Amino acid sequence: MAYPFSEIELKWQEYWRSHETYRTERDSKKPKYFVMDMFPYPSGEGLHMGHPLSYTATDVVMRLKRMQGFAVMHATGWDAFGLPAEQYAVKYKLHPRITTEKNIATYRRQLDSLGYGYDWSREINTTDPNYFKWTQWIFLKFFNSYFDTESQRATPIDDLIRHIESHGSEGLPCALPRNTKHYSSKEWHAASKKEQADFLAQCRLAYVADAPVNWCPELGTVLANEEIAEQEEKGYTVVRRNMRQWVLRITAYAERLLKDLDRVNWPESTVLSQRNWIGRSEGAEIDFEVAHGALSPAERGKIRVFTTRPDTLFGATYMVLAPEHPLVERITARDERRAVERYIEEVRRKSDLERTDLAREKTGVFTGAYAINPANGKHIPIWIADYVLISYGTGAIMSVPGHDERDFEFAEAFGLPIVRVVQALGVDANEPLIKPFTEDGIAVHSAFLSGLSTAYAKAKMxxxxEANGKGSRSVKYKLRDWLFSRQRYxxxxxxxxxxDDGDGEYPKALPEERLPILLPEVKSYQPSGTGESPLATISEWVNTTDPETGHPARRETNTMPQWAGSSWYFLRYLDPKNDRELVSKEAEQYWMPVDLYIGGAEHAVTHWLYARFWHKFLYDLGVVHTPEPFQRIFHQGMLLGENGSKMSKSLGNVINPDELVSQYGADTVRSYVLFLxxxxxxxxxxxxxxxxxHRFLNRIWRLVVGEDxxxxxxxxxxxxxxxxxxxxLHQTIKKVGEDIEALRFNTAISASMILLNAMEQExxxxxxxxxxxxxKLIAPFAPHIAEELWQRLGNSTTIFDAAWPTYDEAKTIENTITLILQVNGKLRDKLEVPRGLSAAELESFARESPNVMKHIDGKQIRKVIVVQDKLVNVVAT
RNA sequence: GCCCGCGUGGCGGAAUAGGUAGACGCAACGGACUUAAAAUCCGUUGGCCGCAAGGCCGUGCCGGUUCGAGUCCGGCCGUGGGCACCA
Known part of the structure; x- marks a missing residue:
């Protein structure tokens, strides 16, 4: 007979609820601990087995820390905006709020059935106006801020405006595009609102851009890069299309996001992923004059390139511009115009898939124009090719086919000259290149650089x-600004x-007092089909008035992506009902940073990068006091199906948590997912x-309760x-505590099993x-049975108010040891001997062991290795 | 292609400042209890040889360092994940 787990689990869940056992308050007398998992998206499927894995892990840590006397913050909520609820709404004409609420109820029931000790008084929901008011508030702050390049932090845009009003726009501490049209103070005052808005958009941390996006016709929406694969798997098509989009200037924070990775205790692989994603490159920007073309020298201007190998400038034998580069049109020779236009059109039609996967073969066309290599004055042809990306660096490169794989491939395909300007030390500088030499070496055929090693040659170049005004040191990042709008309801x-003041439309922030901006009630959630969100079809919502001027105005009809609400949710746990602030200073100071955050590795460069970005921004605003939000991150692994393949409905190997709980009880399920x-x-x-x-828990039960x-x-x-x-006992107390702390739950449980085995042998x-x-040791894993037996042993309060057992280090130490006797490194005998014997004593055991003697018989002892309290190794030949 | 990570019994996995390989659990086999089954309890369980004592082999493969390697180093093979023309 199994112990009556259903009965006792319900009993204790009810007890915890009515006693508010997991309610947490700040307590200045206690150290704090903030442990999180990822708040779920409440899908229609209910919990899957991946949830109990990480949720039990954090629950176990919470319970340990609590018993150790910490004030523990452990809450959850719902990441409830998002595509699936809306797709369901489109299909069944049900408001997403309805399905979301229904799903949340299911999730809540399931989470409770597993006995999780969340502080539900802190529950949050990203779709709750009282929550998203603050998501919108943060966005407003982004819009109303710029990144000050001198102080390296977000600063109110009003400061910048004041500066322009009195001093004009030259020399602003703000990274502006190269060809920005500047305003004197006088010009600024004369400019229209629209002109001013366009200028300021270049500085704001949230801005509108006409950007090529991943347009999915079937979903009627734009997808983030990281969402494409998932939707394509489902059979949807994705094409490129230009649309007006909100963008967050995450690139401004690239350096800080990179540098502060040194301060966190995260999995190495995740830190590395973020480093690579940010992709910092050091090099130089170099200007090439255009030598030949349809325009006069003054009009042609210069082509600026970015390179990480300025030392190879003498080897630049041609240039390539991205097809979208603004200069292409101006420099293209009349004879080549047709071919160039055709190529640009061809590239535009290519999907991302074709551009990457299939485009192994290099393509491109000559523009008919030439540039002058600033190092040696040689005229080199200017090409356009889609292997050069408009969105990285300057959208143009100097091609050094001798020392770059891609340039080499291109040069071979189009018969462009390849010269060597770097050679390995001690090798003939004239040796022909059959493949690009991309390693560091010694500069050759490079005038004043010749003979210098790569590092020095770079610096010298x-x-x-810089001395000749032809270029300068430069740092570039792979990281792109964050596309932040979705065409959804x-x-x-x-x-x-x-x-619109008569000069064209421009975006304008609504005042904070107007927040939250609510979603209108609608009848249809069908995408508009034009690329705009369903909101665009509701004219009574779209058409409004500017609260400042009373003039007619139009609402933004895009909505924010799901990442918005999840980029700061943990802060709201700390002060969920505050309607004056996002979080109070006191709560934030006490609880932050998050001590432990457990979640899947698939969010390495999305959620965890976005959340860090928002946090740094809030840090600049003074809302939070730590530059990094998450001290320690840990990734739970994947749980596969029985056959070792991914759990999926189509494979029919999905494990249902509800069934397991009813069959074995929550305590068994919790312990087992961690024991696996x-x-x-x-x-x-x-x-x-x-x-x-299950047997393990049953045995414990029977020892306390008896058969009936x-x-x-x-x-x-x-x-x-x-x-x-x-x-x-002492050893086990020590091990379980340390193992939970290190998240080695499987060995913590096995240590408890070993203890039980020994107890039964008494x-x-x-x-x-x-x-x-x-x-107490099993309480974090199996809280219900622990509570029940604790009570039956005569205790009247919850076991989680009892102190975690302590151990005496001295009592963990064995007073005898198993002495290992080896001959030539092979085990020949074992002896139980007292701890702490001298080397000579240990050695004498070896010499007296019959089996050791047998193996050294007839040989000469060369050496005897003695390791205190461990082993003796006799080396004999 | 580049960057990470991982290869230990029939299975999940223990053991790394180099020092008893296989803890704990599953499965399997044998036994006890039972009219029987379930549940429970006891025992065996890496492979080979041996009546036994004991011996040989064994942590993906090859080699190295060491008195001693699952653990460190080099090279392969297999496998999982991430990035993908980032100049």
Whole structure:
């Protein structure tokens, strides 16, 4: 008979609810601990087994820390905006709020059934106006800020405006595009609102851009790069299309996002992913004069390139512009115009897939124009090719086919000259190049650089460029600005209107007092089909007035992406009901940063980068006091199906948490998902193995309660523990605490099993004291049974108010050791001997062992290695 | 192509400042209890040889360092994940 888990689990869940056992308050007398998992998206499917894995892990840590005397913050909520709810709404004409609420109720029931100790008084919901008011508030702050390049932080845009009003726009501490039209103070005052808005958009941290986006006709929306693969898997098509989009200037924070990775305790792989994603490159920007073309020299201007190898400038034999480069039109020779236009059109039609996967073969066309290599004055042809991206660097490159794979390939395809300007040390500088030499070496055929090693040659070239006004040192990042709008209904509306003073529309922020901006009630959630969101079809919502001027205005109809609400949610746990601030200073100061955050590695460069960006921005605003939000991140691994393949409905190998809970009880399910193996590992589910953990809990139950489940008579003894059990008890307390701290739950559970095995072997019966300790040790994993037995042992308060057991280091130490006797490194004998014997004593054991003697017989002893309290190795030949 | 990570019994996995390989659990086999089954309890369980004592082999493969390597180093093979023309 299994113990009555259903009964006791319901009993304790009800007890915890009515006693508000998990309610957390700030307590200045206690140290704090903030442990999080990822708040779920409440899908229609309900919980899958991946949830119990990470949620149990954080729940276990929460309970340990609480018993150790910490004030523990552990809350959850709902990441409830998003595509699936809206697609469901489109299909069944049900408001997404309805399905979302229904799904949340299911999730809540499931989470409760697993016995999780969240502080539900802090529950948040990204779709709740009282929550997204603050998401919108943060967006407003982005819009109303610029990134000051001198102080390297977000600063109110009003400061910038004041500066322009009195001093004009030259020399602003703000990164502006090269060809920006500047305003004198006088010109600024004369400029229209629209002109001013266009200028300021170049500085704002949130701005509108006409950007090529990933347009999905079937969904009627634009997708983020990281969403494409998922939707394409579902059979949707994705094409490129230009649309007006909100963009967040995350690139301004690239350097800080990169540098502060040094301060966090995160998985190495995730830190590396973020580093690579940010993609910092050091090099130089170099200007090439256009030598030949249809325009006069004054009009032609210069082509600026970015290179990480300025030392190879003498080897630049041609240039390539991205097809979208603004200069292409101006420099293209009349004879080549047709071919160039045709190529540009061809490239535009290519999808991302064709441009990357299939475009192994290099393509491009000659523009008919030439540039002058600033190092040697040689005229080199200017081409356009789609292997050069408009969005990176300057959208143009100098091609050094001798020392770059891509340039080499292109040069070979089009018969362009390849010269060597770097050679490995000690190799003939004239040796022909059959493949590009991309390593560092010694500069050759490079005038004043010749003979210098790559590092020096780079520095020298930059020095030369700067001295001659032909270029300068430069740092570029792969990171792009963050496309921040979606053409959907079910998301946060932007607190933005468009007004027109007769000179064209421009976006304008609504005042903070107007927040939250609510979604209108609608009848149809069908995408408009034009690329605009369903909101665009509701004219009574779209058409509004500018609260400042009373003039007619139009609302922004895009909504924010799902990342918006999840980029700051953890802050709201700390002060969920505050209607004056996003979070109070006191709460933020006390609880932040997050001490432990467990979540899947798939968010390495999305959620965890976005959240860091928002946090740094809030740091600049003074809302938070730490530059990084998450001290420690840990990734749970994937749980596979029985057969070792991914759990999926189509494969029919999905494990349902509800069924498991009703069959074995929550305590067994919780313990078993963690017992399966290391948290971070990918491991297959084994439905038979769960019995092992279930038996373990049953055995504990029977030792306290007895066979009939009713009597409280127990066979526990108050006799003292045998010395070996006493020692094991201390060892186990130590190990379980350390293992939970290190998130090694599987070995923590097995240590408890070992303790139980030993307790059952006690000659005088199972000691009550040992049982009390064991109950505390398993309480984080199996809270219900621990509570029940704790109560039956005569305690009247929750076990989670009891202190975590302590151990005595001295009592964990064995007083005898197993001495290993080896001959030539092979095990020949084992002896139980007292701890702390001298080397000579240990060696004498070896010399007296018959089996050791047998193996050294007839040989000469060369050496005897003695390791204190461990082994003796006799080396004989 | 580049960058990470991982290869240990029939299975999930223990063990790394280099020092008893296989903890704990599953499965399997044998036994006890039972009219029987379930549940429970006891025992065996890396392979080979041996009546036993014991011996040989064994942590993907090859080599190296070391008295001693699952653990460190080099080279392969396999496998999982991330990035993908970033100049």
């Amino acid at each position: 930059i020095e030369w460029l 079910w998301g946060e509306p932007f607190p933005i209107i468009y007004t 193996g290391p948290l971070e590992g990918t491991k297959p589910w084994d439905s038979k193995g769960i019995m092992g953990v 489940n009713v009597t409280n008579l127990s066979d526990l003894t108050d006799a003292p523990l045998s010395p070996s059990l006493e020692r094991l 000659p005088g019966g199972v000691p009550r004291r040992a049982m009390e300790v064991l109950l």
